[in-house]
Amino acid sequence: MTKTSGRKRNQGILRLASHLSVLIAWELLSRFVVPPQFLPPPSAIVFALIGTIESGELPRQLMQTMSVLLLGFGLAIISGMGLGIAMGMFPTLRRIFSPYVNTFNAMPTIALVPVVIIWLGLGYEAKVFLTWIVSVSAVVISAEAGVTNVPPAFIETARAFGCNKRQIFLRVILHAAVPFFVAGIRLALGRALVGVVVAEMFTALSGLGYMMVLYGNTFRTAELFVPIVVLAVLSVTITKLIYHIERKVAPWRVTQE
Amino acid sequence: MLRVDKVCKTFRSEGRDDLEVLRDISFEVAANEFVSIIGPSGCGKTTLLRIIHGLEPATEGTVSVLDKRVQGYSPSSAIVFQHFNLFPWLTVTKNVAFGLEVAGVPAAECAARTGHHVRLVGLEGFAGHYPHELSGGMQQRVGLARALVLDPQVLLLDEPFGALDAITREQLQREIAGLLLRSPKTVVFITHNMDEAIFFSDRILVMSSRPTRILEEVRVELPRPREADTVRASGEFADIRKRLWLMLSRQAAVQ
Numbered sequence: 001m002t003k004t005s006g007r008k009r010n011q012g013i014l015r016l017a018s019h020l021s022v023l024i025a026w027e028l029l030s031r032f033v034v035p036p037q038f039l040p041p042p043s044a045i046v047f048a049l050i051g052t053i054e055s056g057e058l059p060r061q062l063m064q065t066m067s068v069l070l071l072g073f074g075l076a077i078i079s080g081m082g083l084g085i086a087m088g089m090f091p092t093l094r095r096i097f098s099p100y101v102n103t104f105n106a107m108p109t110i111a112l113v114p115v116v117i118i119w120l121g122l123g124y125e126a127k128v129f130l131t132w133i134v135s136v137s138a139v140v141i142s143a144e145a146g147v148t149n150v151p152p153a154f155i156e157t158a159r160a161f162g163c164n165k166r167q168i169f170l171r172v173i174l175h176a177a178v179p180f181f182v183a184g185i186r187l188a189l190g191r192a193l194v195g196v197v198v199a200e201m202f203t204a205l206s207g208l209g210y211m212m213v214l215y216g217n218t219f220r221t222a223e224l225f226v227p228i229v230v231l232a233v234l235s236v237t238i239t240k241l242i243y244h245i246e247r248k249v250a251p252w253r254v255t256q257e
Numbered sequence: 258m259l260r261v262d263k264v265c266k267t268f269r270s271e272g273r274d275d276l277e278v279l280r281d282i283s284f285e286v287a288a289n290e291f292v293s294i295i296g297p298s299g300c301g302k303t304t305l306l307r308i309i310h311g312l313e314p315a316t317e318g319t320v321s322v323l324d325k326r327v328q329g330y331s332p333s334s335a336i337v338f339q340h341f342n343l344f345p346w347l348t349v350t351k352n353v354a355f356g357l358e359v360a361g362v363p364a365a366e367c368a369a370r371t372g373h374h375v376r377l378v379g380l381e382g383f384a385g386h387y388p389h390e391l392s393g394g395m396q397q398r399v400g401l402a403r404a405l406v407l408d409p410q411v412l413l414l415d416e417p418f419g420a421l422d423a424i425t426r427e428q429l430q431r432e433i434a435g436l437l438l439r440s441p442k443t444v445v446f447i448t449h450n451m452d453e454a455i456f457f458s459d460r461i462l463v464m465s466s467r468p469t470r471i472l473e474e475v476r477v478e479l480p481r482p483r484e485a486d487t488v489r490a491s492g493e494f495a496d497i498r499k500r501l502w503l504m505l506s507r508q509a510a511v512q
Contacts, residue, residue, distance in 0.1 A: 157342040159312055161356040161403070162330055171359070175346040252346045252387040 040222035045229065048222040057211070062230060065196055065207035068124070072131025073192040077185055079132075080139025084184070087140070088147025088177075089169070097140075105137035110194070113202050122204040127196065130203075134195035135188040142184020146177030178250045186242055193235050258443045259286040259309070259411050264318035266304055277468040278304050282318070284462060284471060286411070289441035293454035295501065296464030297508050302447045305469075306413050309445065310334050322410055332360070335404035339416040341396040343388040343403075350375060350384045353402045360407075374402040377436070394425035401433070405442075414446040418453060427485060430456065438482055451501045455479075456488055463501060466508050473504060 023042050030041035040048075052058035083101075087094040112133060120126040150173050158172045200209025208227035215224035246253070266279040278301035286292045294302050307313040309320050311331035319326055322333040335356065343352050354371040362370075375384050378398035388396055397417060404412060418426045434457065437444070448454050454461045461475040479493055488494050 153338075153340065153342050154344065156312075157338065157344070158359075159330065160310060160336050160338075161407075162332060162359045167359055171355075172344070175344070178346070250346060252389065 037219050037221050040225060044222040045225045048220075049226050049229070052211075052223065052226050058226060058230070061207045061211055061227070065200065065209070066234075068127045068131055068199065068207065069192060069196045072128040072195065073135060073189065075128070076132045076136040076139055076188055076192060080136045080184070080188070081143050081181065084140040084143025085147055085174075085177075088144040089173075094144065101137050101140050104133070105141055109134040109137075110198050113198065117203060126203050127199040127206075130199040131192050131195040135192035138188040138191060139184045142180050142187065143177070146180025146184075147173055149180065150176040175250075178246075179253050182242065182246045182250075186239065189235070189238055189242065193231065197231065258288040258290070258323060259445065260319075260321050260324075261285070261305075261309065262319045262321070264305070264308060264315045264320065266301065266308060266313070267316045279308075279315075280468040280470050282469070282471060284474075286443055286445060288443055290459050291437070291444045291446065291457050293446045293448060293458040293461045294464060295448055295451065295454045295461055295505070296469065297466045297505065298449055300464050300466050301469040302464065303415055306336070306415055306445065306447055309411070310336060310413060332407070333409060334411040334413050335407045335409035336413040336415060337397070337400045337404050337417045339419040341388070341393075341400045341420070343396055343399055345388050348385050348387055349380055349391070349399050352388065352399050353406055355403060356407045370406050374406040377405070378402045379432075392425070393421050394429055397421060397429060410443060412442045412444045414444060416448055417446075418450070419448075431485065433457075434483065451498050451505070452489070454501070455494055455497050456483060456485060461497075461501065463504050472508075475500060 026039075027041045027043060030036055030039045030044075036044065049058070083097065087097055087101075113130065116126050116130055116133075120129055154172050154176055155168060158168045163171060196207070197209045197212070200207040201213055205213055208231055211227040212224060215221070215226075261282055261284050264279055264282040266277075268276040268278060282305060284292070294305065296302055304313060308315045309327065309331075311320075311327045311329050311334075321327060322331065325333070327333070344355065347355065350371055353375055354367055357367040357370060372384075375381055378401055380395060380398055380402070383391060383395065388399065391399070397420075400417070418429060421429065430453065444457075446454070446457060455477055458477045461477065463472045463475065464470070465472050475497060477493075477497060479488055479491065
């Protein structure tokens with residue numbers, strides 16, 4: 001017990017020390033070697049962060065980005081799970097939709113930006129649509145795989161204990177597929193974040209994407225790093241959140257690892 | 258209690274030769290009788306069990322429990338699997354309750370019966386645990402409780418000790434023997450372990466290799482309660498084992 005906690009503490013110290021040394025090296029590098037327009041020192045980024053928070057710009061733009069992300073990503077989860085599970089259950093649906101889903105999954109969907117602008121304009125809908133379309137195929141494919149990869153022994157056992165088709169679906173398949181569902185959602189999150197930022201850069205400028213374009217074009221590099229850092233923190237936070245939800249929904253699975 | 262009447266099973270699939278698995282299988286099991294089915298691996302023992310349970314239709318012949326013909330899933334029997342087949346997302350209690358919940362048994366009754374059977378197999382301290390937190394022997398106790406809680410007329414055991422180590426196997430065998438002595442059950446037990454078959458059975462049906470027929474029926478008259486050590490040391494045990502061994506090794510040679 002004490003041995004493990006001791007080892008944990010040592011690891012924590014080690015990690016902190018490595019972070020600190022990277023930050024210090026970066027700070028020194030940007031102060032004395034590289035011009036700050038290229039790479040601002042961490043201290044300047046922190047001041048820029050404080051500045052954009054105090055002016056209200058960062059909270060406002062972050063809300064914009066979050067609103068597009070949550071709606072587009074949420075729709076991708078709901079529609080992707082629905083279609084993926086249906087495709088897993090019904091081979092006919094699978095045969096019809098698989099080629100399209102696989103194509104969308106393989107291609108860089110970002111290429112659709114100009115088309116989406118023609119269809120939906122430059123507004124909020126276009127951004128949500130882009131976020132949805134870049135991330136939905138990952139959810140579909142994983143959900144379908146989860147349903148079709150349920151071990152046959154589980155189905156056999158369910159039948160041996162009297163389950164009808166509906167009960168097999170509700171009591172066995174939906175549970176056995178949870179690990180696949182979560183993997184798909186995690187994958188889709190990364191793509192949705194790319195989708196939001198690209199959409200914000202190429203349609204009507206807004207959100208964190210807007211901040212990047214604005215400060216990039218004006219060489220205010222310290223401010224440019226603010227949305228980048230915020231995005232990084234945002235994606236790590238949501239990934240952690242998904243992990244915690246999985247632990248709530250499927251404790252049998254997480255503790256197994 | 259259980260009557261298997263001229264059951265044949267042939268698997269037919271397009272583009273492949275028919276596979277005749279079972280040929281003219283007939284036997285009866287009396288109430289509270291323990292019958293073992295022993296035979297070479299791959300001889301269709303599990304297929305026979307699935308037909309008795311109604312999960313697989315017989316090509317010919319019938320199965321009936323208490324003169325009621327089995328057609329489709331039959332709640333008159335319950336099964337214990339070799340590899341436990343517990344649902345990893347359900348706790349011990351929920352796994353045991355599975356069949357009752359599926360059958361729509363009211364929650365209060367379900368909880369009472371489940372609790373009783375979790376205690377019966379000695380897992381009251383693990384009711385909230387998940388299967389991966391349990392040893393193989395404990396998992397199979399859950400498998401046993403999950404079948405017994407349904408109070409089936411026929412208990413089907415499909416090599417239930419096959420995936421357990423030697424010591425766990427003996428412990429569980431002794432407990433199940435004790436359990437059956439206190440509350441007798443009609444049991445059909447599939448195994449390819451001769452010692453196990455002799456220890457438990459009133460009768461042993463020896464099966465041939467494919468297409469499977471019943472070669473012989475061996476009665477075990479050893480008095481109960483049986484102690485594994487004394488049973489093994491008895492002359493009758495040695496005789497029966499020798500007979501079984503001769504028949505089974507001849508089958509293996511045929512294969």
